[in-house]
Amino acid sequence: MSLVDYIRAMPKIELHVHLEGTVQPGTLLELADRNNIPLPVSDVSQLQNWYTFRDFDHFIEIYIQICACLKTPDDFTRITYEYGGMMAHQNIRYAEVTWTPASHVNEHLSFQDLLAGINAGRDQAEREWGVRMRWIPDIARNFPDTAGLVVRWLTSPEARAGGVVALGLGGAEIGRPPELFEDAFREARLKGLHSNPHAGETVGPPSVWGAIRALSAERLGHGVRSIEDPALIKYLADYQIPLEVNPTSNLCLRVYPSYAEHPLRWLVEAGVCVTINSDDPALFNTTLADEYVHAVQDCGLTVEQLEQTVLDAIQVSYAPDDEKVEMHHTFCEEFARLRDQHGS
Numbered sequence: 001m002s003l004v005d006y007i008r009a010m011p012k013i014e015l016h017v018h019l020e021g022t023v024q025p026g027t028l029l030e031l032a033d034r035n036n037i038p039l040p041v042s043d044v045s046q047l048q049n050w051y052t053f054r055d056f057d058h059f060i061e062i063y064i065q066i067c068a069c070l071k072t073p074d075d076f077t078r079i080t081y082e083y084g085g086m087m088a089h090q091n092i093r094y095a096e097v098t099w100t101p102a103s104h105v106n107e108h109l110s111f112q113d114l115l116a117g118i119n120a121g122r123d124q125a126e127r128e129w130g131v132r133m134r135w136i137p138d139i140a141r142n143f144p145d146t147a148g149l150v151v152r153w154l155t156s157p158e159a160r161a162g163g164v165v166a167l168g169l170g171g172a173e174i175g176r177p178p179e180l181f182e183d184a185f186r187e188a189r190l191k192g193l194h195s196n197p198h199a200g201e202t203v204g205p206p207s208v209w210g211a212i213r214a215l216s217a218e219r220l221g222h223g224v225r226s227i228e229d230p231a232l233i234k235y236l237a238d239y240q241i242p243l244e245v246n247p248t249s250n251l252c253l254r255v256y257p258s259y260a261e262h263p264l265r266w267l268v269e270a271g272v273c274v275t276i277n278s279d280d281p282a283l284f285n286t287t288l289a290d291e292y293v294h295a296v297q298d299c300g301l302t303v304e305q306l307e308q309t310v311l312d313a314i315q316v317s318y319a320p321d322d323e324k325v326e327m328h329h330t331f332c333e334e335f336a337r338l339r340d341q342h343g344s
């Protein structure tokens, strides 16, 4: 068994993935057709090219088009079910998935129907493949006026019963610091949600400090630019505030020029708790399995360091303790079995 085969066979866990960023080209074409949404491309190969990401504006253009094509609860059932299939294919056992409710809820689709559609896909995927998902819906920084409404939706009894575990904060980071969302996050935490904002991706250490101080962030989406501030790195390591690192996303969005210059390995070696994730796998033409391979082959982690990031991800997930213990036990057994087959 080659190193790449070994990594692909490993059991995996994903803590940072956007549901809208998992929609495959063929699915988007069908949904666009059914919902009468014109797309700038008309077949799967053109769409795959279009999905091969060029720059930040192109990323936003595609993201908006995908949201426009998602109309009905059934559309959300389908994309969630299909993501479950991708999980099974890559041996991802558990995922905490972000989606942006304010991008979808309108006079034709209530939050309750959106959640019901997503959960129908989740339940079908779990029945079929045994994969499990929980939700980290987010506030879009671009639409700060929706923050209060999003928190009301997410803290409702049906949201909590339906698998919502944390509040995220996504969208364009520049010019919209975490402090703007302090009230929303305070309210969400008071009502039992975890605090899980993006920070330290396109803005440097001040954004991460803001997420920690103003939002009491328990995990950070990205956080990679913390590497620019040694005091922040020490703080993250001392308090073990985990980072959800997405190497290929950072290359596509020009945060770093290459895997070799990506700080993943330096973060791990500085004692920061790091997890590895795919962010928007369809848009960045990647998968979580690919990210694990890049982490070792291109970013310089050892296989042992990679395995530790996976076990750490279990530990810092928002799964109940009994599920974490069970996952930890199963993953360790499977790592050992795979290592025997790999002959090392």
Ligand SMILES: [Zn+2]
Pocket: 016, 018, 170, 198, 221, 279
């Ligand atoms: Zn993200």
